[in-house]
Amino acid sequence: MALAMKAQASSLVAGQRRAVRPASGRRAVITRAALELKSPPYALDALEPHMSKQTLEFHWGKHHRAYVDNMNKQVAGTPLDGKSLEEIVLASWNNGQPTPVFNNAAQVWNHTFFWESMKPNGGGAPTGALAEAITRDFGSLDKFKEEFKQAGMTQFGSGWAWLNADKTGKLSISKSPNAVNPVVEGKTPILTVDVWEHAYYIDVQNRRPDYITTFMEKLINWDAVAQRYAAATK
Template sequence: MAFDLPELPYGRDGLAPHISEDTLNFHHGKHHNAYVTNLNKLIEGTAHATASLEEIVKASAGDATQAGLFNNAAQVWNHTFYWHSMKPGGGGKPTGKIAELIDRDFGSYDVFATQFKAAGGGQFGSGWAWLVLKDGKLSITKTPNAETPLTEEGVTPLLTMDVWEHAYYLDYQNSRPNYMASFLDNLVNWDFANQNLADAS
């Protein structure tokens, strides 16, 4: 079962001016597509050929002999999740259940935003910042490279912010803080986080 590059949930210009069409042409059309292509080559003729993407990620996690398989499968999953973590006209304070839990578990949205940006900014090199549900509470975490909370028992990813340089360099150059602020203020898809929260309960 070969995997296909998932369609973006909006047009390539749908996140402009905060993330440009040029960035999405490279990030989705080149980077994400390369992970899909590599993954299909790696699973062809193996026991993973009929497995789901989530099954491949979990089966290859932590196995040094499967590092190439894990890196490509996890990056396919992470990027697909990231595209849905944003929407045109998104950003700002959340509403619904996720807003209640942010206030309960962080004290306020502003505290959450500060900690989320600190996670993204504190990730040295390439990686991801995540809002997850763990043991019934919201938590912020960060992962390097292709690592993902999908592999952690009892942890449900709710949304993610990609902090690999190719996610923002064309639009923000070396200013990761400006990109992260724009992600929260203008892009984050709280409807997606609420849906993931509902699916977890």
């Protein structure tokens, strides 16, 4: 199971089950806390001028929140109730025949991973083992950026572009539609960019290439990506 998802799931997990002492003649009641919306690791205006507060208010505050709320409603009272986010995503993927829960659960996971892929004053260049791997597998940082941007630009309709790492440290780029992520395909993502229109339309309207360029040059949290890379290759 992908290490990136394990780390991610730990930040958004179901609450502990709590047994309620039964009254005489009654069965014990088990309550399960719902999964909660996790805030981005920065203020909603911290990515300006590259990503506006208004975008975060709608994208995180409304879209991401709706995925969490809908998922909680869908799993309530089912065998998935009380499971971790990771378990819900993998179970609802259902070996490539996703159940209705999958779209909301995977979007919860994808968005939290996306927020944590950015930081104020981001961009620049990676260092250390990650930088060496990018040069080895793509030829240069600039060539990586070209390929990653191309993946995001050519994802038809809604979806995501991803940078993945295997246990040997080899890097690869992929793209996926809608809520699908590399984890359900057995891969370990270490970076993503959201190319659903709601991710950028307030700021740049339909100019997806400009949005991806800004993400790569001004927003990527290379420290977080490097930590994920190190975890993936342990």
